[in-house]
Amino acid sequence: MISLDWLNTWAHSSHWYGKIGFAIAVSAVFLAVIGLLLLLVDRAPKTGREKWQAFLFLLPALILTLIGFVIPIISTAISSFTNANGDWAGFSNFSWAFGNVEARKAIYNTLKWVIIAPIAATIIGLAYATVIDGVRGESFAKALVFLPTAISFVGAAIIWGLMYQEPGLLPSGLVNVVLGWFHLGPLGFPTNSRSITYLLIVVMIWIQAGFATVVLSAAIKGVPTELLEAAKIDGASAWQAFRRITIPQIRPSLVVVLVTISVATLKVFDLVQAFGAQQYGGDTLANLMFTTFKQAEPGTIGEHRSSTLAMLIFILVVPFVAFQVRQMIDNRRVR
Amino acid sequence: MTTEPAIDEPTSVGTAPGGGGTITIPRTQGGRGTAVGRVRSALTSRTASLIAVLIGALWSIPTIGLFIQSFRTQDSQDTKGWWNVQDGTGQYTFDNYKTLTTGIGGDNSSSLLPFIVNSLAIVIPAAVIPLTVAALASYALVWIDFPGRDWIFVFIFALQVVPLQVAVVPVLKFVVGGWHLGGLTIFPSTKLSGTLGAIWLAHACFALPLAVFLVHNFMSEIPRDLLEASRIDGASHGQIFRQVMLPLLTPALAAFGIFQFLWVWNDLFVGLVMSGGNPDISPITVKIQALIGSNSGAGTELLPAAAFLAIIIPLVVFLSLQRFFVKGLLAGSVKG
Numbered sequence: 001m002i003s004l005d006w007l008n009t010w011a012h013s014s015h016w017y018g019k020i021g022f023a024i025a026v027s028a029v030f031l032a033v034i035g036l037l038l039l040l041v042d043r044a045p046k047t048g049r050e051k052w053q054a055f056l057f058l059l060p061a062l063i064l065t066l067i068g069f070v071i072p073i074i075s076t077a078i079s080s081f082t083n084a085n086g087d088w089a090g091f092s093n094f095s096w097a098f099g100n101v102e103a104r105k106a107i108y109n110t111l112k113w114v115i116i117a118p119i120a121a122t123i124i125g126l127a128y129a130t131v132i133d134g135v136r137g138e139s140f141a142k143a144l145v146f147l148p149t150a151i152s153f154v155g156a157a158i159i160w161g162l163m164y165q166e167p168g169l170l171p172s173g174l175v176n177v178v179l180g181w182f183h184l185g186p187l188g189f190p191t192n193s194r195s196i197t198y199l200l201i202v203v204m205i206w207i208q209a210g211f212a213t214v215v216l217s218a219a220i221k222g223v224p225t226e227l228l229e230a231a232k233i234d235g236a237s238a239w240q241a242f243r244r245i246t247i248p249q250i251r252p253s254l255v256v257v258l259v260t261i262s263v264a265t266l267k268v269f270d271l272v273q274a275f276g277a278q279q280y281g282g283d284t285l286a287n288l289m290f291t292t293f294k295q296a297e298p299g300t301i302g303e304h305r306s307s308t309l310a311m312l313i314f315i316l317v318v319p320f321v322a323f324q325v326r327q328m329i330d331n332r333r334v335r
Numbered sequence: 336m337t338t339e340p341a342i343d344e345p346t347s348v349g350t351a352p353g354g355g356g357t358i359t360i361p362r363t364q365g366g367r368g369t370a371v372g373r374v375r376s377a378l379t380s381r382t383a384s385l386i387a388v389l390i391g392a393l394w395s396i397p398t399i400g401l402f403i404q405s406f407r408t409q410d411s412q413d414t415k416g417w418w419n420v421q422d423g424t425g426q427y428t429f430d431n432y433k434t435l436t437t438g439i440g441g442d443n444s445s446s447l448l449p450f451i452v453n454s455l456a457i458v459i460p461a462a463v464i465p466l467t468v469a470a471l472a473s474y475a476l477v478w479i480d481f482p483g484r485d486w487i488f489v490f491i492f493a494l495q496v497v498p499l500q501v502a503v504v505p506v507l508k509f510v511v512g513g514w515h516l517g518g519l520t521i522f523p524s525t526k527l528s529g530t531l532g533a534i535w536l537a538h539a540c541f542a543l544p545l546a547v548f549l550v551h552n553f554m555s556e557i558p559r560d561l562l563e564a565s566r567i568d569g570a571s572h573g574q575i576f577r578q579v580m581l582p583l584l585t586p587a588l589a590a591f592g593i594f595q596f597l598w599v600w601n602d603l604f605v606g607l608v609m610s611g612g613n614p615d616i617s618p619i620t621v622k623i624q625a626l627i628g629s630n631s632g633a634g635t636e637l638l639p640a641a642a643f644l645a646i647i648i649p650l651v652v653f654l655s656l657q658r659f660f661v662k663g664l665l666a667g668s669v670k671g
Contacts, residue, residue, distance in 0.1 A: 011530040014615050016452040023456040023531065027463040034467050038573040050479055053572050057475035060468040061491070061543060068540020069494045071514065072505035128390045131383040141387060143657070145394045150653035151646050152601030154623045158642035159401045161627070171416050174400060206394065211664065218665055267498050270603040274627050289500045290604070310500040321496035325489060
């Protein structure tokens with residue numbers, strides 16, 4: 001067999017040109033393999049030809065689905081119901097999750113996140129989309145709020161760490177300065193266990209509101225002009241027109257925004273991890289799952305507990321995605 | 336306002352994910368004079384402007400603050416807030432950026448450039464692979480008649496239900512050890528562990544549901560006649576895919592490409608688990624997170640500049656390609 005050592009060396013290269021070159025080479029090889037697959041498609045057997053061709057077109061997706069989803073979900077599910085020896089443990093890992101103080105705290109905090117963040121981000125997005133609709137510089141105004149979408153959570157963590165900075169060794173952050181004007185604060189971030197979750201939720205809202213703004217702004221522009229003008233002729237105030245016409249008309253988009261942000265919020269990890277919030281009572285399920293996994297020695301119960309926490313997130317996400325799937329099937333039927 | 340970065344209003348968009356319906360948008364260019372706008376401006380323009388200015392300011396001040404702070408000396412950062420233009424100390428400097436890139440005095444041990452290279456090397460295949468796979472799969476799901484194709488589509492879409500937290504550890508185990516059932520090896524170890532390959536594979540898998548959904552929606556809107564005409568001319572599926580579909584798909588592929596670029600670049604979770612903290616393959620987010628974690632005195636003055644270096648590339652990509660991004664967003668919403 002031909003030695004593949006050079007490939008191995010290249011894959012582990014630590015020079016920038018080695019890494020980028022390897023990335024480009026792998027992409028090119030991958031595309032070449034797909035090109036071969038397309039040639040193979042055209043040589044499919046004559047009997048049942050369409051089925052063979054469909055299978056070959058779907059094959060790469062099926063392989064990735066198997067590796068990334070089907071096998072993992074089965075193995076995580078099994079892991080959550082077994083103990084360190086691999087024996088069936090029933091619901092004991094789940095009763096640990098609901099009995100353990102830290103895990104309960106994480107579940108409780110996750111619920112806070114998922115109730116507050118999506119609703120607040122949607123309301124702010126809706127308000128902003130409405131007030132900037134049709135004004136001069138609308139797209140600039142939209143870009144201001146949309147910009148945080150491109151910023152990573154760890155970047156946002158530094159940005160907001162600066163905003164929340166505690167007075168003392170370092171100068172007060174802007175938030176504490178403003179609170180000081182009203183003789184409030186300081187926030188005690190991040191060590192104050194009563195406020196930490198809410199202060200992190202603010203960062204989440206800051207990141208997600210742009211998404212809400214862009215989607216809802218597009219929806220608002222789709223509201224039929226005649227309806228609003230008829231309302232105006234009938235003497236409706238701006239608020240009434242907004243409540244009775246705009247809101248019902250953009251309902252589908254509102255639901256999409258709420259559901260999407262909820263699903264993202266249920267998996268919130270980066271922000272909590274970046275601030276080390278778990279030390280100050282700000283843990284969430286996704287973060288606890290990671291720390292439990294990290295701290296677990298191989299072959300101990302910790303691995304199974306982290307699987308259990310992952311399954312809890314899964315269970316929380318199910319209703320949202322089930323809802324999305326139903327909507328999608330309904331829409332396809334309409335078409 | 337002619338120089339502002341514009342978010343173009345798309346003239347038509349597909350179905351939002353799960354979305355409750357097709358959102359159609361009339362061609363009101365620039366949005367000025369839409370009905371809501373007129374009703375609003377006639378009656379409540381003062382409160383409205385106040386809300387607009389307030390939200391706009393609240394959303395941009397934090398980033399501006401970071402930007403200014405990143406150019407300040409340690410003394411300056413330790414003495415006064417960034418909004419003090421004159422604070423009586425040394426003020427502004429490029430040293431933070433120098434330390435984090437080329438290094439000062441030959442010491443480039445705190446350079447972030449290797450991690451930015453890692454992120455770039457991660458993002459290229461992590462976008463190319465799922466895009467290609469999704470385009471192939473969508474072609475079969477839209478244009479080839481076979482039993483159960485609608486169910487396969489719904490199944491792939493529904494995979495969004497699987498949180499990364501459930502999937503990422505088993506994928507890591509697959510990469511390191513392969514698959515075993517009892518003592519039986521179904522698939523041997525991939526030898527990818529400790530290489531970028533592990534991260535590419537994970538990102539490629541996890542991107543698939545959204546990619547298939549977006550490309551599928553886009554492809555369904557291509558007129559069927561086009562395909563049937565090609566079939567009558569004797570073209571095979573392979574040829575049609577390459578010569579007819581790929582050129583038409585460019586906008587959808589661009590939209591998803593930007594999506595995936597931002598997502599992978601900004602990801603911390605997958606990078607952290609799959610790299611295992613190995614600095615040779617860790618993306619920039621993992622490095623920044625480690626920097627935040629070790630904020631004990633020395634080096635804290637570098638954090639704002641480090642954050643800015645980490646977000647500058649996605650920001651440039653985002654601002655220059657916003658038009659495609661917004662289209663993708665409206666057609667498919669975001670994944671989490």
